Amino acid sequence: GLFVTDYFTRTPRKLSPFRSFASIELFHFHIPEDTVIAVWNLITFKEQGGTFGDQCPDRSITVYFRSGAPSVINPLHTHFPRDTAVPGSFALTLTWTLPNRTTGVFNVTSPLPGDWFLAAHLPKDEGKISVKGLYEECQYLFQPQLIVQRLVNIAVLYPGHVTEQSMAPHNRSCLYKVFVPSYTSRVLVEVLRCHGAEGCPLWLRVRAKAPPLHNSTTLDCREHTPCQLAQDLPFWQHWYYVLVEKHPGVPGTISFQVTVQLTDCSRPSLARPPFLPSSASMNMPHSFGSAGGLVLGDSPPPTSPNDTKHPVPIPVTSHAGERCWPVRPTLRNELDTFSVHFYIFFGPNVSVPPDRPAVFVINLLPVLDSGGVLNLELRLNVSSLCGENVTVFGCLNHEVPLTYSDNTSVTCETESLAGFLLSVNATASLSRLRIPYPQTGSWYLSLRSLCATEHGFEPCTNVTAEVYLRAYLSPCINDCGIYGQCKLLRTNNYLYAACECKAGWNGWGCTDNAEAFSYGFQLLSTLLLCLSNVMFVPPVAIAVRSHYLLEAAVYIFTMFFSTFYHACDQPGIVVFCIMEYDVLQFCDFLGSLMSVWVTVIAMARLQPIVKQASVLYLLGAMLLSMALQMDRHGLWNLLGPSLFALGIMAVAWTARTIRRRHCYPPTWKRWAFYLCPGALIAAAAVLLYAFVETEENYFYIHSIWHLLIAGSVGFLLPPRAKPSRRLGPLPRRKGCGYQLCVNEQEELGLVDPAVASINSICTS
DSSP: OEEEEEEEEEEEEEEOHHHOGGEEEEEEEEEOEEEEEEEEEEEEEEEEETTEEETOOOOOOEEHHHEEOOOOOTOOOOOOOOBBBBOEEEEEEEEEESSEEEEEEEEEEEEEEEEEEEEEEOOOOBBBBBBSSSSEEEEEEEEEEEEEEEESEEEEOOOTTTEEEETTTTTOEEEEEEOSSSSEEEEEEEEEEEEBBBBBOEEEEEEEEOOOOTSSOOOOOOTSSSEEEEEEEEOTEEEEEEEEOOOOOOOOEEEEEEEEEEEEESSSSOOOOOOOOOOOOOTTTTTOBTBOOOOOOOOOEEEEESSSSSEOOOOOOOOOTTOOOOOEEEEEEEEEEEEEEEETTTTTTEEESSSEEEEEEEEEEETTTTEEEEEEEEEGGGGGTOOOOOOEEEEEESSSSSOOSSSOOOOOOSSSSOOOEEEEEEOOOOEEEEEEEEEEEEEEEEEEEEETTEEEEOOSSSEEEEEEEEEEEEESSGGGTTTTTEEEEETTEEEEEEEETTTBBBTTTOOOTOOOOEEEEEEEEHHHHHHGGGGGGGHHHHHHHHTHHHHHHHHHHHHHHHHHHHHHHHHHHHSOOOSSSSHHHHHHHHHHHHHHHHHHHHHOOOOOEEEEEHHHHHHHHHHHHHHHOOOTHHHHHHHHHHHHHHHHHHHHHHHHHHHHHHHHSOHHIIIIIIIIHHHHHHHHHIIIIIIIIIIIHHHHHHHHHHHHHHHHHHHSOOOOOOOOOOOOOOOOOSHHHHHHOEEHHHHHTTOOOSSOOOOEEEOO
């Protein structure tokens, strides 16, 4: 056949260590129909500081693949919530082959068409809290590329028609496809009039949605006469692919005929007629059905002039259980993103008769609905059982309802079909099912009632069970509970939701408490972070005693908002918020930086004319507010104003040292007992904050940070000089000129004004 190659790529993205599904990177691809091979080229490279990260450590990268919906992954092996079905996916781990770059290739032969999702993440780290901008972080970037090769002009088989084919010696196989409409219970493929050098050396393979593989349903025409391959309960509204493959080493040309017969389950004794008036069988929503099923005809598309096709009558034997029952539609009510309710007409209470199943259909829209959770709830009305030991079984299957010839079967699986089983009875009257990231399309729920006897389950007589049925789509499972937050995430134009857990809770719905914080630990951590701010009381008292009223007001502001910010910032249930979280965080950061600013400006001891204008205090408040608004966690946005204040202090101290011709402050006691201890305490606090703090030790390390910062302020705050009571007012010269008074005690920075005498020098 003729092959066409398509190429798709995605923008590189930075990978993060895995904590929850909210921390993964999700990539969305679309594979067209008739694709015979898909090749993913997985490119990963390191970056550090805008260059190649040759010095970055090698960290394994895990990539997950799934068709139809995102993968439901569990790399930490946590527990899923109860009644949760976990769909499978394929995982691949990439290892590094070069210092800064690696490439992996993942091939999928005959992939399913439609949406494919790739999820990638790094291993879980130790949870270190790093200061943004302190050092160049190693970044691991991941870029997937997809190359698909698809066949064009695949021959189409029409039900009831015969296609003649000759397979040349150099050809190994012939590929066909046939469309299966709704309400089809059986697909029968047959090879007729096969002539070859060694009988009929052909294999017949059939597969839904994509070309057959080596493990698809296969029949050896040498061993079976006639060569017929049947598929019961085929997927509705999908293409079925038929592959006729020649045995290896068979010489000569092989001629044969291929025909397909579809059984209409609404009329099980009849095959679908080859010629019917044109209908909407390929476009009609199969959520709408009549009381006896819907008879849909097929109008064959234009045929190729090279093929010889003519109708052939094929007798169809009626199989018990091939009859299809009416499918009751559901009404879709969209409330919000991933918040959809499916209402049943004349529901939500439904009756399950004893002689036939009750079938319902739930339609999930492509792409839009696969990022949430499909929830199903059955509640049995026990009073409707009339004392009988009745059990109502529900089978939820994708794209085709499950019906059995044996009405006593309690399984929801066949050789080619898998489903989810629910059951309710008088003892357990409630059953739930949750499917995270469900595949889109039609989901069919078949309800049937069976009576339990000594010999197992048997059909009931004269008992109609009543069941309350609720089906809805939600963003997360139980809104992630009280220890999680349901987040709406986006990758390009695809939306999905995931839980982000806190307080040590884990799992898909934040229900795994293996590492959860106890209530006592949560209370202790909250009290530590809040009460450690009481250490600001001594600096406030020292500032008030030294007449630093503005500085005392800033310390009180910092103490107040730091206390209530940490009371609101707790991950568990011990939380108390007096304002919005963002307001508390801004005020806490602003108060902390303003405390450093006013303390350093006070240590600079600027001239009275500058201090009275409060120019620098106002300038600091404006600069810090601007820096916090730009980036609240940026290192240099916060460190810049602090260094600017230290520069002002250094200039002021240097000017005094040059003018006085001795070191400022001049007393060794000030350096030994106040400045050096305060600087060491502040440096220790900064080192703890920048290099030691992690998520596990945050509660006590950050509390120690509060204690050290408040303690350093008490040491570094300079004393305020007081005028001596022994001196009267100095005489002022009359006439033009000026008077400059220098208080030497204030210049010396002494703690107690009574230690030294005061000499006021006035010059004019």
